[in-house]
Amino acid sequence: xxxxxxxxxxxxxxxxxxxxxxxxxxxxxxxxxxxxxxxxxxxxxxxxxxxxxxxxxxxxxxxxxxxxxxxxxxxxxxxxxxxxxxxxxxxxxxxxxxxxxxxxxxxxxxxxxxxxxxxxxxxxxxxxxxxxxxxxxxxxxxxxxxxxxxxxxxxxxxxxxxxxxxxxxxxxxxxxxxxxxxxxxxxxxxxxxxxxxxxxxxxxxxxxxxxxxxxxxxxxxxxxxxxxxxxxxxxxxxxxxxxxxxxxxxxxxx
Amino acid sequence: xxxxxxxxxxxxxxxxxxxxxxxxxxxxxxxxxxxxxxxxxxxxxxxxxxxxxxxxxxxxxxxxxxxxxxxxxxxxxxxxxxxxxxxxxxxxxxxxxxxxxxxxxxxxxxxxxxxxxxxxxxxxxxxxxxxxxxxxxxxxxxxxxxxxxxxxxxxxxxxxxxxxxxxxxxxxxxxxxxxxxxxxxxxxxxxxxxxxxxxxxxxxxxxxxxxxxxxxxxxxxxxxxxxxxxxx
Numbered sequence: 001x002x003x004x005x006x007x008x009x010x011x012x013x014x015x016x017x018x019x020x021x022x023x024x025x026x027x028x029x030x031x032x033x034x035x036x037x038x039x040x041x042x043x044x045x046x047x048x049x050x051x052x053x054x055x056x057x058x059x060x061x062x063x064x065x066x067x068x069x070x071x072x073x074x075x076x077x078x079x080x081x082x083x084x085x086x087x088x089x090x091x092x093x094x095x096x097x098x099x100x101x102x103x104x105x106x107x108x109x110x111x112x113x114x115x116x117x118x119x120x121x122x123x124x125x126x127x128x129x130x131x132x133x134x135x136x137x138x139x140x141x142x143x144x145x146x147x148x149x150x151x152x153x154x155x156x157x158x159x160x161x162x163x164x165x166x167x168x169x170x171x172x173x174x175x176x177x178x179x180x181x182x183x184x185x186x187x188x189x190x191x192x193x194x195x196x197x198x199x200x201x202x203x204x205x206x207x208x209x210x211x212x213x214x215x216x217x218x219x220x221x222x223x224x225x226x227x228x229x230x231x232x233x234x235x236x237x238x239x240x241x242x243x244x245x246x247x248x249x250x251x252x253x254x
Numbered sequence: 255x256x257x258x259x260x261x262x263x264x265x266x267x268x269x270x271x272x273x274x275x276x277x278x279x280x281x282x283x284x285x286x287x288x289x290x291x292x293x294x295x296x297x298x299x300x301x302x303x304x305x306x307x308x309x310x311x312x313x314x315x316x317x318x319x320x321x322x323x324x325x326x327x328x329x330x331x332x333x334x335x336x337x338x339x340x341x342x343x344x345x346x347x348x349x350x351x352x353x354x355x356x357x358x359x360x361x362x363x364x365x366x367x368x369x370x371x372x373x374x375x376x377x378x379x380x381x382x383x384x385x386x387x388x389x390x391x392x393x394x395x396x397x398x399x400x401x402x403x404x405x406x407x408x409x410x411x412x413x414x415x416x417x418x419x420x421x422x423x424x425x426x427x428x429x430x431x432x433x434x435x436x437x438x439x440x441x442x443x444x445x446x447x448x449x450x451x452x453x454x455x456x457x458x459x460x461x462x463x464x465x466x467x468x469x470x471x472x473x474x475x476x477x478x479x480x481x482x483x484x485x486x
Binding site for chain 1: 336337342430431441455456
């Protein structure tokens with residue numbers, strides 16, 4: 001097909017990769033956006049969710065926040081932020097035009113999976129383990145740091161993994177409001193009827209998404225204490241369904 | 255001054271005012287808004303139904319042949335990883351700039367959630383129930399249709415709700431290929447800095463998601479009358 005030839009021509013031309021609006025620069029920009037938004041969501045969401053999970057309170061909120069989050073189209077949220085007087089379309093250092101609006105939208109988008117998984121991770125620690133720790137005379141802080149957090153870590157990391165991949169995917173949408181990232185290649189290609197270019201951008205975004213997913217799966221595997229110990233056989237595969245958890249993908253790309 | 259005087263009663267959506275909320279805008283552009291909403295609803299419903307129709311045999315296959323299960327789950331999860339703004343362009347060479355592109359893309363996303371929930375729902379049927387039904391003389395087909403599927407309905411419906419609500423949100427991205435329903439209005443609002451249009455379309459999107467969710471909850475109540483009795 002003709003568009004695939006165009007796509008290949010676009011991708012194999014080194015000139016399209018270099019420069020301030022080349023693929024490499026936009027890729028770096030989008031990775032920077034993704035990592036920043038994920039870190040911001042972690043700073044805001046993790047302490048809150050872990051603490052609520054430790055206390056066993058606010059479960060309704062923690063669980064339902066992701067259902068509400070799913071219904072809000074990120075595109076609409078981003079549009080509202082861009083058209084509003086603040087943060088508007090102002091540039092933000094290396095993040096480029098509409099950088100702040102994009103960061104806010106992505107951070108809000110990353111919060112639900114992080115909060116829900118961290119909360120559930122704390123609650124899923126078996127009650128007898130909790131009681132044993134209490135019986136040994138551990139204080140609340142000791143139980144949290146030495147018992148609940150290590151046991152809940154795989155699920156916490158699984159939430160971060162979901163958030164990472166979803167934020168990467170969603171960051172592409174920033175280009176629909178003329179914002180930063182690889183989406184620019186896609187939208188530019190489409191709006192100028194240069195479909196080869198649009199598809200080239202899509203391919204790069206999709207490949208990086210799969211790479212991020214695989215890397216995150218490896219990290220998740222490493223975070224599982226039962227897997228590290230004594231090789232007790234496969235507990236759950238990275239991609240298998242674990243019915244006890246909320247490992248199902250929430251809204252991906254919105 | 256004269257300009258302002260001519261515009262006797264400037265609508266809240268004029269360039270000079272640009273309000274977020276504006277009843278006049280909704281009244282004046284009613285047909286446009288209704289068309290976009292209908293397109294949005296149509297794309298969402300068709301996508302989820304197509305996803306369900308594909309997910310059903312896949313889930314049955316995964317259950318019948320355990321070796322295929324992880325492969326099916328891996329492939330559907332892999333598709334889910336691909337960003338929507340990237341998936342639509344990747345489909346365009348095959349389907350063109352049509353609503354079909356959006357529907358196929360969204361159906362593929364819905365597939366991930368639906369295959370998982372179908373599998374989990376069927377797995378949640380207790381073995382005793384299955385054995386009793388077999389003992390009563392149910393064959394494989396009637397066991398599935400009359401016993402297993404009805405009992406799986408609550409879990410499957412939970413997945414269907416997730417799939418539907420996120421499909422409503424995702425449909426907006428279809429505006430890339432001009433079939434985004436309310437997303438088209440959102441895009442236009444962003445491009446022309448038109449707050450009333452942007453805000454109205456965004457709110458309608460969320461309302462549509464909530465309405466569809468409520469409809470599915472009602473459908474579930476009708477399909478599973480026994481759960482109501484047990485709760486009372």
